[in-house]
Amino acid sequence: MLGKMMHKQLTIGSLIEHAGRFHAGTTVTSVETSGETVHMTWGDIDTNARRLAAALNRLGLEQGARCGTIAWNNRRHLEIYFGVSGGGFVCHTINPRLKAEQLIYIINHAEDQVLFIDTTFVPAVAQLRAQFTEVKHIVVMGPRDADIAAQIDGVLFYDELLAAETGDFDWPDLDENLPSSLCYTSGTTGNPKGVEYTHRTSVLHTLGGNQPDGIGLRARDTVLAVVPMFHVNAWGTPYIAAAVGAKLVLPGPNLDGVSLAKLIDAEKITVALGVPTIWMGLLQGLEETGCTAASLERTIVGGSALPTVMIPTFRDKYGVELVHAWGMTETSPIGTLNQLLQKHSTLDSDAQEKLREGQGRAPYGINLRLVDDAGTILPNDGKTEGNLQICGHWVIDSYFRADDSALTADGWFNTGDVATIDADGYMIIRDRSKDIIKSGGEWISTVELEDIAMSHSDIAQAAAIAAKHPKWDERPVVIAVKRNPSVTEAALLAHYKGKVASWQIPDRVVFVDTLPLGGTGKVLKNKLRESYDEVLLED
Amino acid sequence: MLGKMMHKQLTIGSLIEHAGRFHAGTTVTSVETSGETVHMTWGDIDTNARRLAAALNRLGLEQGARCGTIAWNNRRHLEIYFGVSGGGFVCHTINPRLKAEQLIYIINHAEDQVLFIDTTFVPAVAQLRAQFTEVKHIVVMGPRDADIAAQIDGVLFYDELLAAETGDFDWPDLDENLPSSLCYTSGTTGNPKGVEYTHRTSVLHTLGGNQPDGIGLRARDTVLAVVPMFHVNAWGTPYIAAAVGAKLVLPGPNLDGVSLAKLIDAEKITVALGVPTIWMGLLQGLEETGCTAASLERTIVGGSALPTVMIPTFRDKYGVELVHAWGMTETSPIGTLNQLLQKHSTLDSDAQEKLREGQGRAPYGINLRLVDDAGTILPNDGKTEGNLQICGHWVIDSYFRADDSALTADGWFNTGDVATIDADGYMIIRDRSKDIIKSGGEWISTVELEDIAMSHSDIAQAAAIAAKHPKWDERPVVIAVKRNPSVTEAALLAHYKGKVASWQIPDRVVFVDTLPLGGTGKVLKNKLRESYDEVLLED
Ligand SMILES: Nc1ncnc2c1ncn2[C@@H]1O[C@H](COP(=O)(O)OP(=O)(O)OP(=O)(O)O)[C@@H](O)[C@H]1O
Ligand SMILES: Nc1ncnc2c1ncn2[C@@H]1O[C@H](COP(=O)(O)OP(=O)(O)OP(=O)(O)O)[C@@H](O)[C@H]1O
Ligand SMILES: [Mg+2]
Ligand SMILES: [Mg+2]
Known part of the structure; x- marks a missing residue:
């Protein structure tokens, strides 16, 4: 005997519906790619998301079709989050900082049928387009622009698509176990792998993640999502902000x-x-x-x-x-x-x-x-x-x-x-x-070595890696960016004294101008290892 | 194509499991019926709840069987909440302040097979027992007591049941749509009606109800559930406190x-x-x-x-x-x-x-x-x-x-x-x-009239009711309890001037010593209407 309570599906559409119903007047601020700051409301986002869902249906997209986005954090991207997922399609957010071959791989692997792109990415997409195997529609996130139209054959313009719809589209009551969105991992350790969220997991993450001891957003908050919308759905911030009616600020590029x-x-x-x-x-x-x-x-x-x-x-x-x-x-x-x-x-x-x-x-x-x-x-x-x-x-x-x-x-x-x-x-x-360094059978945490380096006031950034060692197999080496140009290797090594066991102190410090960062702002240690893992053998 | 995320059931067992895992050392304080205050932990509650679930299985109870509770807010009641529901049975919390015939009706209507009772209710249950049609086991919430054993034939003692079990019972992975608990309405307007919650609705209420703009509990909070555990699961407080690891205080009778x-x-x-x-x-x-x-x-x-x-x-x-x-x-x-x-x-x-x-x-x-x-x-x-x-x-x-x-x-x-x-x-x-008063086709809010009465510093409590009226069909009458014995009807009526339209001012004030309250502390206006709805006709 099953219970006798309503059984409502946990859907992304229900999140934006709530925001449109109970927080229609609350501001959503968006820094556009042009630099302009626009102020909209959750009511506007809801209406535009409905328009978009209607437009995708009009384009003949089938339920569950993947729609890619290559975009900054801005209000159209937010509308796409809700319009695509809420409409029963899958929102696939793509890291624009990926190399060309990774972009092509991911877009084809995801079988994206639509690609929403910020104007920033028009040249790149124009160039790669021929290699996208499944993409039927490229939608530029803005008004019609003759220059852009000349660059990409058959390109659609987001604002035109929406203008053709009324906004009275009803969010479908989707099975909560259907996929809602797709995101590939950051690619810090190798090739990005795709993770497909469902409506249910997204809503449970929203409610479970926004407990008072969690993200903890309230209607009175103004939340700034600096974390990119292509990085695990900006950690769920757009969904949480909609659920609680917080003011959301999207900072653009x-x-x-x-x-x-x-x-x-x-x-x-x-x-x-x-x-x-x-x-x-x-x-x-x-x-x-x-x-x-x-x-x-x-x-x-x-x-x-x-x-x-x-x-x-x-x-x-x-x-x-x-x-x-x-x-x-x-x-x-x-x-x-x-x-x-x-x-x-x-x-x-x-x-x-x-x-x-x-x-x-x-x-x-x-x-x-x-x-x-x-x-x-x-x-x-x-x-x-x-x-x-x-x-x-x-x-x-x-x-x-x-x-x-x-x-x-x-x-x-x-x-x-x-x-x-x-x-x-x-x-x-x-x-x-x-990444962990295995020195003579003992483990040394690179996280800890980096943290100590960065606690030195003359050091701006640091990464510790395992360098090959003839006797100990691996020994720690720190790759660091100076804040103060006068800082020396000896000074930084001295800084480790008393903070870790003596055998955990790095063997060397290599100063560099910048560390290689992945698209989500993480140090790419595999790149560093490629460059520096033989540095102790050279001595 | 369904999504590719884990699909975990939303169960009451998972709530207490979380508390036992991540908040085992956090205190649960219970004022016992004896007046003694005991301090336990969420770890203890988890273990005892597991023991109870094992004991109910050992008693041969079938999954889904209803187990009634007639109890104050205390730690054994809390263990029963989790042990019964988590174990796959249905926890039916009963309002002890109901009249005998309502108690009998509800317990038989629910088909309760086990009845957990606080010692307070031993005499009442001993007397009514013969009229419970489905109850197989009466469990007194405490240690063995010879006096009680003499009063109720075959009575079981909670502490003995638990002592026979080890606490290593695994919470079953129940279908989240199965019923978890049962509660009857307060009976303010008529006979109580049963509402059967499911595991899913209970957990969603926990997460959705404890957003920062909701109940908003954190691990650092100490929460006092004054609202009875027989009143809509104490508004979900036990579940929320377990989910976030708050210190929970149960105030007893x-x-x-x-x-x-x-x-x-x-x-x-x-x-x-x-x-x-x-x-x-x-x-x-x-x-x-x-x-x-x-x-x-x-x-x-x-x-x-x-x-x-x-x-x-x-x-x-x-x-x-x-x-x-x-x-x-x-x-x-x-x-x-x-x-x-x-x-x-x-x-x-x-x-x-x-x-x-x-x-x-x-x-x-x-x-x-x-x-x-x-x-x-x-x-x-x-x-x-x-x-x-x-x-x-x-x-x-x-x-x-x-x-x-x-x-x-x-x-x-x-x-x-x-x-x-x-x-x-x-x-x-x-x-x-x-309750709303229909005076000559216009509506008058009793809530508003009561609020104004209670804003008078000489009035302790007030209820407004519709009294029959020959011309206007109904007119407002206020039944009030004095805080200051010298307050007069005229003074209270004067207090309404300027606060509501003149035609909304009550026709009369009747002072009484107490208002009739239901088991959850609400004024029983149907009782008041029985007594006073002809008071304007008598004039
Ligand atoms: N607070 C944190 N402290 C340390 N490491 C963290 C923290 N948060 C995340 N990480 C690291 O980030 C990882 C998850 O990152 P993400 O899913 O963005 O992709 P990635 O693991 O960097 O990339 P890939 O899996 O493609 O190599 C975690 O496994 C962990 O190593
Ligand atoms: N904050 C509040 N202000 C005014 N009324 C409230 C408030 N909270 C609850 N109520 C009243 O309580 C009702 C729900 O109470 P509950 O479910 O405990 O049973 P009841 O309605 O009192 O009893 P019954 O349905 O058996 O007559 C609501 O329908 C509403 O009338
Ligand atoms: Mg990873
Ligand atoms: Mg009611």
Whole structure:
């Protein structure tokens, strides 16, 4: 006997419907690719998303067809999120910073039938277009433009498509287990892999991820999604903002510190989300501009390890709390968030600070465990390092178009990260298993070495890698970008003394002008290893 | 093609499993029926709930069997919530303040096979037992007691049942659409009706109801569930507290203002939930005891209309924010909560205050509309009164053991409440449709008349009813309890001047010593009408 309650489907359409119904007047601000800032409302977004869904039906698209986007964070991209998924199609967000061959691979692998592109990407798409095997329609996100029309044969214009529709399209009551969106991993460790979310997992991630100890958005918040909309759905921010009726600010293409500092003050941002490199840039931007970020209460920081020195800097200088979070494309992405427990309130402030540096604990909906390479479950004692595995309501089962399950025999997803978990469930990422340094049988965490380097005031950025070593197999080498040109290798190596065991101190420091970053702002250590892993053999 | 994400069932077992896994050390405090206060942990509750589930299996209970509870808010009741539902049985919470014939009717209608009872109810159950048609086991919530064993033949003792089990029972992976719990309505307007929740609706209510603009609990909170666990699952508080790992305080049988004031200060409560009469009592209790409620940040108030005068009193005297909420047994119960939008921050404080008096707006997961008696949809202009209808993820489809749907032809549940909704979705309950006064074709809101009466400092409580009238069909009469014995009918009637239109001023005030309250603390207006609806005819 099944229960006797209504059974409503958990759909993306229901999220935007709610925003249109209960938050129609709330602002959505968008910095356009042109630089112009436009103010719309959730009511406008709902109407335009309905128009778009109607337009896609009119184009003859079949339910479930993939529609790619190559776009910045802006209001049309937001309308596409809801119009495509809500209309029963699959929204495939593509990282525009991918190399040409990766773009072609992903678009063809996803079998994208429509491609929505920002004007920025017109030249690139015009050039690659012949190699897209399934794309039927290219839609430029803007009004008709003769120049663009001349570059791409048969191109459609977003604003024209919408103008032909009324906006009274009804969101279909889709099966919640149908796919809603598709995102490929960042490609930090190899080729990107596709993860296809369902309506259900997206809505559960919205509700489960926005608990007060999670992202924690309210209608009174103004949220800035710095994390790109092509990076795991901007960590779910558009969905959460719609569900709670927060004011949403989409920053467009310019994510440098100065642009962000000005935007935060102009729009009175209360909460912002992004990767660590963004907040490093913001610190500089705040200093340069004299902006105060007075409205900013907290930022959610994840995607790679938060340099711990940033926590007190932001708190003491700007009154901004940094909330460290961990997740993956494969986990929608929220896996853990660092919010303290009640018992921690009795700890002294140093101990509390220390706790806040880790990646935090899992919300309801997520479970974590550590296993060794043989799959044996390891203790949660805060010391034992192991392979981090995850399961839960918004975790992958298998990759897009893969026949095999991505899970262990007992149903867990292996993250590829090495971590510790303590008795309270607080998790600390020690490394990626591909990055961790195996020196004479002992493990050395590159995350920890990088964090120490970046706590040196003369160092702007640092990455630690395993360099080949004739005796120890691997030894740590730090690749660093100077903040102060006078800093020396010896000074940085001295900085490690007393902070790690002596055998964990790097063998060398190599100074470089920039670190190679992937499209989501992560250091590409495989690139660094290609360049520097023989640096100790050369001596 | 369905999506390729994990599909985990949304079950009550998964809630307590999470608490046991990530919040095992967090305290659950219980005031026992004996008066003793015990401190346990979520880890203990999880283990005991597993023991209970194992014990019910050992008793040979079939999946889906109903287990009734007649109990106060205490830790064994909490274990029963999770052990019964998590184990695949249905937890049927029964209002102990029901009359004997209602108790018998409900227990037989539910076909309860097990009855868990607090020691308080041993005499009553011993007397009625022969009339329970399906009950196989009566379990007294405590250790073996010879006196009790002598009163109820074959009685089982909770602590003995649990002692026989190990606690390593695995929560079954139940179909989320199976029933988890059963609750009958308060019986304010007639006989209570059964509402059977499913695992899915309970978990969605937990996640959707605990958004930051909802109940908003965090792990750092200490939450006091004053609202009874037999009243719509204490509004979901046990489930939410488990999901977020909040410290939970269960106050036992004594809900008088003095006991609550002391408990709030002793346990440093941050959030409390209950009906308005409880908070009226608390105000007196705080004054009597000199307790300060310094830790208390907010209370969630619903179940009947919040007397508006309480909002500034609590805020100005005690720094406590009252959050007005509306819901029903049929809606799990959260329908609306009153949290302001960002645009309201520019209103002056009087206007903000005024907005906070209403019942608030719907969270994602709930939709509301107004219709007239013919079913025509009415405008949301903040003025037009209509029948409030609701639909959403945790709303009833049909009553327990009813063959007919409880919904309109187009799938909405008619609440029986009369309300207005404004353009932002803010809803104000004007009355129950059975209570509203129809005076010469015009409607008069009893809620508003009561609120004005209770804003008079000499009035403790008030209820307005429709009294029969030879000319106007119905006219308002106020039944009031004095706070100051010297207050007169004329003084109270004068208090209405300028606050409502002159034709809405009540025709009479009848002073009484107490108002008849139902088991959940609501005024039984049908009782009052039985006694007083001819009071104007007698003149
Ligand atoms: N707070 C964090 N601290 C440390 N590492 C993090 C954090 N958040 C995310 N990560 C890293 O990012 C990974 C997930 O990133 P994402 O899904 O964007 O793709 P990727 O793993 O970088 O790329 P690919 O899987 O294609 O190599 C995690 O497995 C983890 O290694
Ligand atoms: N904040 C509130 N303001 C005014 N009325 C409220 C509020 N919250 C709940 N109510 C009233 O309580 C009703 C729901 O209560 P509940 O489900 O406990 O049973 P009941 O309606 O009192 O009893 P029955 O349906 O058996 O007559 C709502 O329909 C509404 O009339
Ligand atoms: Mg990865
Ligand atoms: Mg009712």
